Amino acid sequence: MGKEVEVKILGNKYSFITDKNPEEAFKIAMFVDELGRKIKEEEPYSSENTIAILTALNIADKYFALADEIEKLKSHVGDLK
Numbered sequence: 001m002g003k004e005v006e007v008k009i010l011g012n013k014y015s016f017i018t019d020k021n022p023e024e025a026f027k028i029a030m031f032v033d034e035l036g037r038k039i040k041e042e043e044p045y046s047s048e049n050t051i052a053i054l055t056a057l058n059i060a061d062k063y064f065a066l067a068d069e070i071e072k073l074k075s076h077v078g079d080l081k
Helices: 022-042 048-080
Strands: 003-009 012-018
Touching: 003 022, 012 022, 022 048
Parallel strands: none
Antiparallel strands: 003 012
16 A cells, blocks of 8 residues: 655645655655756746646656667667677
C-alpha cells in the first residue's frame, strides 16, 4: 500500500499516494518545481495552467530524448555481440 506524500510545487501544496520512497517522491517534485520556476522566470505573465503544460512538455522532451538514447545504446551493444 502506498504512502501519502505532500509536496510543494510553484508555491502550491499537492498530496498524493505513492509506492515510491518518500525521498524519491520529493526529489521528483523538486525536479518539476525547478523546471516550472525556470519557465515562470522566462514567461512571468503566463497562467499557472500554461506553466504546467510547458513544464510537462519539457519533461516529455527530456523523456523522449533519453528513450532515444537508450535505444541507440541498445542497438550499439547489440552490434557488438
